[in-house]
Amino acid sequence: MIDTIYIEEALKDHPRTHAIIKRLRPTHIISIERYSEIFNRKKQNFRIQKRNPALILAQKNNRLVLPTPEGYGISTQKNYYFSHMLNCLYDCRYCFLQGMYSSAHYLLFVNFEDFTHEIEMTIQQENEPVTFFTGYDCDSLALENVTHFAHEFLPLFARHPEHLFELRTKSINIKSLLQTEALKNVVVAFSLNPNTVINALEHKAPSAEQRLKAMLDLANHGWPIGLRFDPLIDHIDYQKNYSTFFKQIESTIPEASIHSVSIGPVRFPAEMYAKIAQLYPQEKLFASGLKKRGQMVSYTQEREQELTFFARTQLGRWISDHKFFTCLPEAA
Amino acid sequence: MTRPQFTSRGQVHLVMALSLEAQPLIKALKLKRDRNTKAFPLYMNNTGNISLVVSGKGATNCAAATNYIAGMSSDAPHAAWLNIGVAGHASATLGEMFFATKIESTYETNSFHPTIRRNLGLPGATILSVSNPTPEYPSGVCVDMEAAAFCQNVKRFAATELIQCLKIISDNQEKPWTDFDTKTLPTLFDQNMPNIATFIEELLHLSNIEAEQNVLPGYYQELTQMWKFSQTQDHQLQKLLRRWETLEINDSPLRTFDATSLNRNAFLETLEKHLDTIQLKL
Numbered sequence: 001m002i003d004t005i006y007i008e009e010a011l012k013d014h015p016r017t018h019a020i021i022k023r024l025r026p027t028h029i030i031s032i033e034r035y036s037e038i039f040n041r042k043k044q045n046f047r048i049q050k051r052n053p054a055l056i057l058a059q060k061n062n063r064l065v066l067p068t069p070e071g072y073g074i075s076t077q078k079n080y081y082f083s084h085m086l087n088c089l090y091d092c093r094y095c096f097l098q099g100m101y102s103s104a105h106y107l108l109f110v111n112f113e114d115f116t117h118e119i120e121m122t123i124q125q126e127n128e129p130v131t132f133f134t135g136y137d138c139d140s141l142a143l144e145n146v147t148h149f150a151h152e153f154l155p156l157f158a159r160h161p162e163h164l165f166e167l168r169t170k171s172i173n174i175k176s177l178l179q180t181e182a183l184k185n186v187v188v189a190f191s192l193n194p195n196t197v198i199n200a201l202e203h204k205a206p207s208a209e210q211r212l213k214a215m216l217d218l219a220n221h222g223w224p225i226g227l228r229f230d231p232l233i234d235h236i237d238y239q240k241n242y243s244t245f246f247k248q249i250e251s252t253i254p255e256a257s258i259h260s261v262s263i264g265p266v267r268f269p270a271e272m273y274a275k276i277a278q279l280y281p282q283e284k285l286f287a288s289g290l291k292k293r294g295q296m297v298s299y300t301q302e303r304e305q306e307l308t309f310f311a312r313t314q315l316g317r318w319i320s321d322h323k324f325f326t327c328l329p330e331a332a
Numbered sequence: 333m334t335r336p337q338f339t340s341r342g343q344v345h346l347v348m349a350l351s352l353e354a355q356p357l358i359k360a361l362k363l364k365r366d367r368n369t370k371a372f373p374l375y376m377n378n379t380g381n382i383s384l385v386v387s388g389k390g391a392t393n394c395a396a397a398t399n400y401i402a403g404m405s406s407d408a409p410h411a412a413w414l415n416i417g418v419a420g421h422a423s424a425t426l427g428e429m430f431f432a433t434k435i436e437s438t439y440e441t442n443s444f445h446p447t448i449r450r451n452l453g454l455p456g457a458t459i460l461s462v463s464n465p466t467p468e469y470p471s472g473v474c475v476d477m478e479a480a481a482f483c484q485n486v487k488r489f490a491a492t493e494l495i496q497c498l499k500i501i502s503d504n505q506e507k508p509w510t511d512f513d514t515k516t517l518p519t520l521f522d523q524n525m526p527n528i529a530t531f532i533e534e535l536l537h538l539s540n541i542e543a544e545q546n547v548l549p550g551y552y553q554e555l556t557q558m559w560k561f562s563q564t565q566d567h568q569l570q571k572l573l574r575r576w577e578t579l580e581i582n583d584s585p586l587r588t589f590d591a592t593s594l595n596r597n598a599f600l601e602t603l604e605k606h607l608d609t610i611q612l613k614l
Contacts, residue, residue: 004433006445030456037445038445043488043490043492044447044492044493045492045493045494047541047542048447048493048494048538049493052447196614197614200614201614233612234611234612235613235614236612236613281545281546281574282545282574284578284579284614286578287612288575288579288607288612289610289611289612
């Protein structure tokens with residue numbers, strides 16, 4: 001799967017580095033001074049790199065925990081996120097990561113202890129419950145077999161039951177969660193779409209059925225489940241496709257296991273959209289229905305409202321009102 | 333030896349230091365000398381998508397040759413580049429071929445990291461480029477005289493992922509370069525030809541993917557013959573026609589909108605409005 005690992009010189013003897021090499025047994029191990037030698041350099045081609053990404057093991061020294069952008073959150077007033085990794089195993093055509101970096105390599109920060117420390121410091125400074133999101137710059141669980149991220153961070157989450165933690169994923173890599181006693185303050189939030197959308201736009205990601213099965217296993221084990229319909233994709237027959245999918249979820253996941261639901265139509269910051277559309281000029285998603293509105297590229301306001309209203313109404317038939325949140329970064 | 337057959341239609345430029353190194357490739361790839369090119373010996377295949385330039389030894393020659401070829405083929409930004417040559421190594425077997433995973437030099441501060449392609453069965457190695465032949469064989473690296481100059485120059489006009497280097501070991505500590513007989517060069521390249529060909533095929537394939545991404549959309553020629561568009565409008569036209577093509581609309585936009593009754597501005601506006609009404613079909 002990953003045949004090349006770049007390792008920062010200072011991390012060559014790090015125990016996590018050794019463990020990852022043992023797990024992956026890469027063909028090539030290449031030593032570097034700093035990850036910036038490899039990652040996000042000028043004249044790199046994201047599209048070609050994405051065909052065979054390498055793994056970079058690096059250390060992140062600052063800005064380990066950051067406030068979330070305006071408009072994101074589930075239940076608490078204050079929200080933070082942290083990214084132990086940049087880039088994703090999957091290749092979703094609507095993902096902002098395609099326009100964020102010129103590299104598709106997976107950049108893994110192995111200094112988990114520093115993240116832990118900064119999360120603890122952030123908690124100390126807050127007088128109220130806050131939410132920490134993971135999976136903003138990567139999928140939280142997709143590379144769990146390699147990183148052991150969830151496995152290593154669950155004890156931290158368990159120490160702070162008054163705060164909320166979200167693992168955002170499309171992955172069915174849930175073994176480490178099933179081997180642990182469920183934590184009520186950790187939401188395993190699945191990004192969801194019907195198979196029509198998955199097949200067209202979420203390349204390399206598990207099918208809707210596989211995700212539902214993973215969600216059910218987690219729910220049965222006691223983990224709170226998040227449903228994330230973000231982004232909703234407008235398409236011919238969207239009502240039929242989403243409606244069938246929503247019914248599939250309803251018949252699979254008990255309402256009591258659902259912690260929260262968020263809904264958000266597809267949106268891109270305009271600058272990022274330009275980069276992504278240039279990377280994939282023959283992509284259908286970018287050929288239909290998206291318009292620049294202020295600093296964002298999105299569907300028209302009417303279309304967004306129609307999509308959101310449809311999803312909200314359908315899901316609202318069986319999921320309590322207080323569980324719904326909308327994820328919409330500012331548009332004009 | 334059977335001649336390599338390439339199925340991909342991309343473009344690749346091969347840069348080699350010595351004529352004796354290049355001869356086996358010229359023969360295997362059926363390249364012909366381009367007599368119009370005087371500055372460096374340049375060879376091309378009959379479809380024009382593989383070129384080979386013989387630069388001469390050392391960084392300066394290599395840089396000059398790559399820049400020269402880049403200038404001649406500036407209409408192919410999707411072209412891949414490959415430097416093939418010989419190198420010394422402390423312990424590797426003579427004739428063994430490596431692909432570069434990292435390129436350093438004694439005269440450049442920046443190292444270069446070619447993106448590693450799928451495992452093609454070749455060993456990877458760091459290449460250290462030096463200014464002059466050296467009796468030193470640092471442990472674990474291939475020592476050459478061109479790779480760093482090649483990469484540092486080519487990266488100005490090609491994506492990093494389309495730049496690669498292959499090095500065949502010509503000398504080592506046991507049999508140093510001072511004992512090397514250049515007449516053996518063709519044999520070193522001949523015996524590695526299957527792997528070289530596989531590598532070139534991979535680069536042609538990547539280059540082809542890049543070329544296809546940027547191909548001009550259908551109806552573009554017809555429309556630009558009909559109207560003269562400003563640069564901004566031309567850009568807009570290409571975008572709109574690409575959307576038209578991507579959404580798999582079968583009819584020509586010229587027939588759909590009766591282009592003869594519109595001016596260019598009205599045409600672009602009508603085309604855009606029409607595309608905006610089309611819902612995505614997955």
